Amino acid sequence: MSFDLEATGIRKAFAGVPALGGVDLVVEKGSFYALVGPSGCGKSTLLRIVGGHESPDAGRVVIGGRDVTADPPEQRPVHTVFQHYALFPHLCVEDNVAFPLRMRGTGRRERRARAAEALAMVRLDGYGRRPVATLSGGEKQRVALARALVPRPAIVLLDEPLGALDLQLRRAMQDELRDLQHRVGLTFLHVTHDQEEAFRLADRVAVLHRGLVAQQGAPRDVYRRPASRFVAAFLGVGNLLPGRPEPDGRRFRTEGGLVLETAEPRPGAAFAAVREERVLVQPERAGAPAGDLSGLVEDVVFLGATTRVSVRVGGAGALVQGVAADGAPPAKGARVTLHVDPEDVWLLPPEPA
Ligand SMILES: Nc1ncnc2c1ncn2[C@@H]1O[C@H](COP(=O)(O)OP(=O)(O)OP(=O)(O)O)[C@@H](O)[C@H]1O
Numbered sequence: 001m002s003f004d005l006e007a008t009g010i011r012k013a014f015a016g017v018p019a020l021g022g023v024d025l026v027v028e029k030g031s032f033y034a035l036v037g038p039s040g041c042g043k044s045t046l047l048r049i050v051g052g053h054e055s056p057d058a059g060r061v062v063i064g065g066r067d068v069t070a071d072p073p074e075q076r077p078v079h080t081v082f083q084h085y086a087l088f089p090h091l092c093v094e095d096n097v098a099f100p101l102r103m104r105g106t107g108r109r110e111r112r113a114r115a116a117e118a119l120a121m122v123r124l125d126g127y128g129r130r131p132v133a134t135l136s137g138g139e140k141q142r143v144a145l146a147r148a149l150v151p152r153p154a155i156v157l158l159d160e161p162l163g164a165l166d167l168q169l170r171r172a173m174q175d176e177l178r179d180l181q182h183r184v185g186l187t188f189l190h191v192t193h194d195q196e197e198a199f200r201l202a203d204r205v206a207v208l209h210r211g212l213v214a215q216q217g218a219p220r221d222v223y224r225r226p227a228s229r230f231v232a233a234f235l236g237v238g239n240l241l242p243g244r245p246e247p248d249g250r251r252f253r254t255e256g257g258l259v260l261e262t263a264e265p266r267p268g269a270a271f272a273a274v275r276e277e278r279v280l281v282q283p284e285r286a287g288a289p290a291g292d293l294s295g296l297v298e299d300v301v302f303l304g305a306t307t308r309v310s311v312r313v314g315g316a317g318a319l320v321q322g323v324a325a326d327g328a329p330p331a332k333g334a335r336v337t338l339h340v341d342p343e344d345v346w347l348l349p350p351e352p353a
């Protein structure tokens with residue numbers, strides 16, 4: 001199989017402090033790949049190494065079968081879109097977009113034609129003569145994208161390209177980015193600390209933690225089957241309950257004394273991960289199915305699409321986050337029933353020390 005980008009064994013330390021501890025990444029040609037992780041985990045450093053703006057202490061970067069580890073940025077078939085656009089405020093839109101071509105000595109005629117083509121791709125036809133200073137944030141972002149596309153790079157590197165936009169514009173631009181990537185068929189490597197953005201956009205995601213890839217895979221698999229407590233917490237799993245499996249393996253006993261049935265036993269598990277949106281909270285009723293849990297409501301928070309309910313199960317025992325069933329949410333102090341499907345109880349290994 002031909003891969004567009006292979007980064008192998010990438011290490012980088014700054015003043016003796018490791019930022020990347022041996023990262024392997026394979027980004028398939030034509031895919032939309034997202035790198036996610038908390039602030040400081042090494043995302044931008046990795047992107048800079050791929051783009052040639054930083055050199056690794058160890059490891060190789062191979063693009064389209066060619067080792068580019070020692071090549072300067074302009075000799076790599078990649079282009080980077082930085083978070084803060086990095087546009088030239090004194091130039092018009094067209095001159096900004098055509099800038100990489102000018103650096104390569106492309107003639108004026110071809111520059112104009114290709115800038116117009118790139119502007120059409122980001123739906124900014126007719127904006128060529130506008131001074132960039134007069135554009136909105138979203139328009140500037142699209143100019144930065146057009147400038148990345150105009151040299152026809154094999155890979156577009158995007159470092160938090162939507163970070164400066166408000167939520168509504170961000171969502172709209174996410175849809176546009178995805179659509180654009182499909183239309184032009186380029187390879188996108190996209191850095192974000194927003195896991196929702198990564199899931200919305202990417203064919204594959206890698207979660208970075210302290211300079212290492214904690215997990216990579218299809219968004220759906222990573223979401224449903226986080227590999228560690230760190231990944232589960234980063235992806236917003238509301239219940240991460242420490243404990244251990246019962247001898248039968250099919251049940252897990254939490255430190256709070258809660259017993260949960262699981263569809264996927266894991267010997268030696270140390271945590272049960274259950275998404276709060278999979279825990280249904282209902283007013284207590286007689287004849288609840290066996291396996292349902294009972295507890296007292298400690299807190300109720302309206303979140304918009306759902307209402308989060310914190311329930312103390314089994315006396316002083318475990319605090320479980322769930323969502324209220326349709327209709328009126330329960331009041332604080334009410335006695336409720338929790339339903340957890342064994343399919344939604346995912347067991348995790350102990351954390352490394
Ligand atoms: N030029 C540098 N000199 C010294 N330390 C650096 C340098 N660049 C990055 N670092 C350090 O390396 C680590 C990783 O930084 P990096 O910018 O890659 O994080 P990030 O994942 O992009 O974070 P964010 O989400 O905040 O942008 C951080 O601890 C950072 O302080």
Ligand SMILES: [Mg+2]
Nearest residue numbers: 043044045159
């Ligand atoms: Mg960064």
